Amino acid sequence: MSSQQIIQPVVDLLGQPDGPRERQLIWGEQVTVEGEKGGWSQVIAAKDGYTGYVPNVALGAPAPTTHWVSALATHVYTQPDFKSADLRSLSFGSRVQVLSQGDRFTETSEGFIPSSHLSPLETQMTDPVAVAEVFLGTPYLWGGNSRLGIDCSGLVQASLLACGIPCPGDSGPQERALGNYASPKGSNYLRGDLLFWKGHVAFVRDSETLIHANAFHMAVAVEPLQPAIDRILAQGDGPVTAHKRLT
Known part of the structure; x- marks a missing residue:
């Protein structure tokens, strides 16, 4: 190995x-x-x-990484100039090695990236739902893990990892691994709670809305909470199987 x-x-x-x-x-x-x-x-x-x-x-070959892309996406440029040729686009969470930092552009081992798009590896966000909101409008893609396309469990994983919370890649293992069971069904929804269905997961955004990557909207979307639960049940995907709270 x-x-x-x-x-x-x-x-x-x-x-x-x-x-x-x-x-x-x-x-x-x-x-x-x-x-x-x-x-x-x-x-x-x-x-x-x-x-x-x-x-x-x-x-x-593995190389040291010092920073991660904390913007939804960024471009890597050949020069510290937004008019220079771009080499590639990197998604939220990508890791790079910084060689030198400037006010507007940071030199990495792969090229120049806008400084405002990078954070040191040790920097952690504090609100997983706020991270998920960064992805609003991102196209839905089964098995996706990037700005180009993401699915429900990919969104939850990216949001939790950005906050320093370990997280499996699929919704089933996420349901088993994350948090404690919350209050009885239908009560006391708090921001950051996780709702699980068979094969699906969503963040509670507030007491009345949730945010999730879903095939109904084919995007990361905010949806009224109870109507979403009713819609998912009506379309044949079953009831909520777990309401869990991160601790």
């Missing part, structure tokens, strides 16, 4: 070579390579232990 690093802005993590997408990994994430075959590597994601396959070209 060996340690490697993701060197593509977004790469699908597949259940098997050339198989369906299970999740995604983004620039700078660390993985452990368990084996290689036919241009594919079987990897374990450091952030959550998720196992899958990525193409070998998506991996590079």
